[in-house]
Each structure stands twice: as C-alpha cells, then as structure tokens.
Amino acid sequence: MSLTRRLLLAASAITGLTVLATGGAIAQPKEIKIDFATYNPVSLVLKDKGFLEKELEKDGISVRWVQSLGSNKALEFLNAGSLDFGSTAGAAALIAKINGNPIKSIYVYSRPEWTALVTRKDTGIAKVEDLKGKRVAVTRGTDPHIFLVRALQEAKLTEKDVKLVLLQHPDGRTALERGDVDAWAGLDPLMAAAEVESGAQLFYRNAAANTWGVLNVSETFAKDNPALVGRVLKAYEAARKYALANPAELKKSLATYTKLPEAVIDRQLERTELTHSTIGQPQADTILAAGIALQQAGVVPADTNVKATVDALIDRQFATASAQ
Numbered sequence: 093m094s095l096t097r098r099l100l101l102a103a104s105a106i107t108g109l110t111v112l113a114t115g116g117a118i119a120q121p122k123e124i125k126i127d128f129a130t131y132n133p134v135s136l137v138l139k140d141k142g143f144l145e146k147e148l149e150k151d152g153i154s155v156r157w158v159q160s161l162g163s164n165k166a167l168e169f170l171n172a173g174s175l176d177f178g179s180t181a182g183a184a185a186l187i188a189k190i191n192g193n194p195i196k197s198i199y200v201y202s203r204p205e206w207t208a209l210v211t212r213k214d215t216g217i218a219k220v221e222d223l224k225g226k227r228v229a230v231t232r233g234t235d236p237h238i239f240l241v242r243a244l245q246e247a248k249l250t251e252k253d254v255k256l257v258l259l260q261h262p263d264g265r266t267a268l269e270r271g272d273v274d275a276w277a278g279l280d281p282l283m284a285a286a287e288v289e290s291g292a293q294l295f296y297r298n299a300a301a302n303t304w305g306v307l308n309v310s311e312t313f314a315k316d317n318p319a320l321v322g323r324v325l326k327a328y329e330a331a332r333k334y335a336l337a338n339p340a341e342l343k344k345s346l347a348t349y350t351k352l353p354e355a356v357i358d359r360q361l362e363r364t365e366l367t368h369s370t371i372g373q374p375q376a377d378t379i380l381a382a383g384i385a386l387q388q389a390g391v392v393p394a395d396t397n398v399k400a401t402v403d404a405l406i407d408r409q410f411a412t413a414s415a416q
C-alpha cells in the first residue's frame with residue numbers, strides 16, 4: 093500500500109471518529125413511534141389529521157401509532173423502547189422518573205380534571221373516610237392512583253386501610269358497575285361515561301390534585317434527535333390549535349375512538365382545558381406538590397430528592413418549538 097493511500101485511510105478514520113464524537117454519525121430514524129390515547133384528545137386529532145405525517149414525509153420518516161390505555165402503559169412502552177413519545181399525567185411521569193425510567197416531559201397537551209373518586213348510588217360511600225375496608229379499583233402508576241393516595245392521606249388513611257383491586261381503567265369502570273368493587277379511582281372519558289350512562293357518583297373531587305397532561309420523550313431520542321423533537325411538537329401544536337378551532341371535529345374524534353355518546357364526550361371536554369402547551373413552572377409546581385405528598389404518604393422513598401427529580405424530568409429547551 094502506498095504512503096499516500098495509507099495517509100488517506102488514516103485521515104478517513106480520524107474524520108469518522110470525529111463525526112462519531114460530535115454525534116453527526118447518528119442516523120436519522122426512519123420511523124417515529126408515538127402514542128394516542130382517549131385521555132389525550134389532542135393526540136386523536138393529531139392522528140386523524142395527519143399533521144405529523146405531513147411534517148415528516150419529505151424526509152421519508154414514517155409514523156407508527158400505538159394506543160396507550162393509561163399513563164402506566166405509556167411509561168412501560170417508553171421504558172421498553174416501544175414508544176419514542178408517550179402521553180401521561182405529570183405526576184405519573186415523575187414516579188416513573190424516580191423509578192429510573194429515562195424520560196423527559198417536554199409539552200403540555202391538557203390541563204384536565206380527569207380523575208375523581210367514583211362510586212355507585214347503593215354503596216353508602218359519601219366521603220373518603222367511608223372507603224376504610226372497602227374494595228377500590230385503581231390502575232397503579234397513573235394519576236387516578238396518585239389522586240387516590242393523596243385523598244386517603246388527607247383523610248388520615250393509607251392504601252393499607254382499603255382493599256386495592258389493580259385493574260386497567262376500562263376494567264375498573266366495569267368492576268364498579270358490576271358490584272365487584274365499592275369505588276373506583278376513575279379516569280375520563282370512562283368516568284364521564286359511568287356518570288352519564290350508569291348514574292355513577294363522583295363522591296370526591298379536587299381539581300387542584302389533578303396533574304397536567306404531558307407529552308414525554310425518551311432521553312435517548314431527545315439527545316440524538318433534538319430537531320425531530322421540535323418538529324413533533326410543531327405538529328402537536330397544529331393539532332391542539334385545530335382542536336380548539338374545530339370543537340365539533342374534536343368531539344367526532346373522541347366519539348370515534350371511545351365509541352361513547354355525545355353527552356359523555358361533552359362531560360369529558362367540559363373538564364378538559366386545551367389552552368396550554370408550553371411546559372414550565374406551573375407544571376413543575378403541580379408535579380412537585382404531588383411528589384411531596386406521595387413522599388409524605390410513604391409511596392416515594394424518604395431519601396428521594398423530589399425537587400431535583402422534577403427539575404430533571406421537565407425539559408424546557410423545546411418550548412420555543414411548541415410556541416411556533
């Protein structure tokens with residue numbers, strides 16, 4: 093091999109190492125995996141209108157849609173790499189982060205009152221204290237679960253004072269209506285359907301204890317593809333603004349995916365505010381309050397630095413993308 097050729101190969105190798113060191117060698121993904129969920133109405137509009145596909149088609153990037161039935165499922169999928177972006181409640185994302193799930197919360201899709209404690213008319217349950225010794229359906233790791241823990245704490249009770257029945261949200265509603273449980277930590281739109289269709293009663297509500305609906309991204313994806321994250325948020329913003337400007341189409345999307353009547357959809361939407369998008373201090377404050385309450389209740393380890401974890405969870409660098 094000639095000296096010239098050896099020098100060219102060496103230079104090529106050095107260039108390759110430099111590209112790897114700067115991250116330039118990371119290949120652009122051919123597919124983005126993102127969830128849709130009935131508790132995230134904006135995601136349904138995003139999916140139906142194809143805003144994200146249109147944003148990415150010129151680069152040959154496809155979109156794979158995965159349904160999340162609850163924050164816990166979205167977080168499982170994110171942790172397993174089955175999702176790049178997943179919709180959750182803010183407090184659920186915090187618990188996942190505390191437990192080592194490598195995610196960042198980057199966008200607000202709703203400010204909801206999507207959870208309350210629900211019972212049937214015949215149970216005699218009228219306040220949280222009445223839950224002592226009762227069977228309560230709950231989906232662990234979701235905002236309704238966190239809401240239940242905080243409600244019990246305020247009533248000087250803990251999870252040990254009730255009989256938790258661990259079910260996904262749809263099964264929790266069914267169990268309540270069949271009489272298999274006495275109460276349910278509900279989630280809209282299923283909670284709204286239980287009210288409208290079977291006369292279920294929300295015996296404990298506290299809008300302030302509901303944490304925000306946030307979009308999360310895996311840390312690896314955000315680190316390797318920051319420009320793509322911004323483009324996803326640009327498409328999300330288009331969907332959120334479209335939902336606000338076209339409430340009839342938003343209702344239609346919800347009805348299609350939930351197969352619930354208009355009266356139920358109206359009940360869900362009257363409790364769901366879609367006028368926020370930029371993640372920042374209001375979300376951090378609400379999520380921190382939930383985390384501290386859970387720590388006081390013994391759900392979060394006493395040695396956890398909750399504030400530091402909230403700061404690590406919320407990533408504000410993409411805020412300008414969502415504001416465009």
